[in-house]
Amino acid sequence: DNRSVWIQELALPPSARLELQRFLRWNEQPENRFYHYHYYRDNCSTRVRDALDRVLGGRIEARTDTVPTGTTYRFHTQRLTANDPLVFTGLLLALGEGVDQPISAWEEMFLPLKLREQVRKVTIPGPGGAPVALVRSERTLYQSTAEPPPDSPPDWMGRYLLLGMLIGAMVVVLGSYAKRNRAARFGFGVLVGGWGLLAGLLGLVLAGLWGLTDHEMAYANENLFQVNPLALALCLLLPGALRGSSLALRGAAGTALALLALSVIGALVKLLPGFDQANGEIIVLALPIHAGVAAAVVRRYAVSAPAEGLRALRRIRETR
Incomplete structure (x- = not known):
């Protein structure tokens, strides 16, 4: 070695x-x-x-x-x-x-x-x-020829924040073009679906480490506010939402808002005593992505809801 x-x-x-x-x-x-x-x-x-x-x-x-x-x-x-x-x-x-x-x-x-x-x-x-x-x-x-480790950890907070903001912004931009551009819709689906799958699976791992193992150093992990199994629901709802299903869009919007709320709560509890986990890098990475996903999905639902309502109204009139 x-x-x-x-x-x-x-x-x-x-x-x-x-x-x-x-x-x-x-x-x-x-x-x-x-x-x-x-x-x-x-x-x-x-x-x-x-x-x-x-x-x-x-x-x-x-x-x-x-x-x-x-x-x-x-x-x-x-x-x-x-x-x-x-x-x-x-x-x-x-x-x-x-x-x-x-x-x-x-x-x-x-x-x-x-x-x-x-x-x-x-x-x-x-x-x-x-x-x-x-x-x-x-x-x-x-005497090892390898570079010795640093005396203190690197400060990568800015890098994590930049990456989170970049991904969140890409989700918002692609989401704004997704309805009328196939490439944008594909990119939006890959980013949102990939994030939902990654955050959901990581949340399952963290929950499993806490509830099913004796790795006590992983217990009570505040990162569950940032990566949560609930994100898997977003993956399940996303295909229907991209096809324009109002039910799937409503569910995806609600799920995205819930995930954003959890992420914000995870940041705010740092102000309270007893929440001393050093996870600032994870917060500044995940929160902008949750914000971007929530903004894009809710906007898509808000745009589609009136159109769906008009179509329903036309159907009612036609039956008369």
Whole structure:
């Protein structure tokens, strides 16, 4: 994977070495070697941290558990995925408020490099009782040639807003020509149908992560205001609406307005206490699209409704 590899030699006292050896032998047994992986709280880095802390009598946790870092799990997740915008956006969408709580230096050691840094600072009683560094020596086995990740997440809020406004504007423009231009109608159908399908399926995934899994970091995800299973109804109603069905148009307009209302609510609740999820990028991406879809579909329904009414009136007169 082209990752740097370091070795730290630890000055563990003999009793700690024996205890660590016994633990590792126990851990390698078939019934103990597998564990319920958690990407933040129980991974390959935290397992090393916990094993060392165990044989050091809790010295590492005592030193780091109350030390603030000024970061969150999301901070590091975004920082480490900044080189892949799709993964960055997917994790931004899927992870809920649980990853936005401040973490301590102890919790930050879910990252191997943070574990390496903290272990460097630990001291233990030496042979004469004086404190000595836990790390006796350190060397690099392999230095990665890959570009190191940034120290902080990128600020892409403007990019998400621009993309959302661009798509929303395209929907409005295509919708205004859809009735009399086949190409515009096709483009309108692709954009609105594609957005409805994407938002609906993503909403189902988020709801499933919350209700059907133990991925608690995805629970109570405010992004359900922005991508909701209700959007799938828009896909079902869209073909009829494009053919001019008044019933389908009415349903599509109502659905689009409901989705826009949910998106606006999702933005407004950020003003209330308890809604602290860092999902501004998703809001500024989705809300303009919902607004564009609602404006275009409602306008199409408003234009078609009087015409449908006139046709109905003519039919009534003809029957007389």
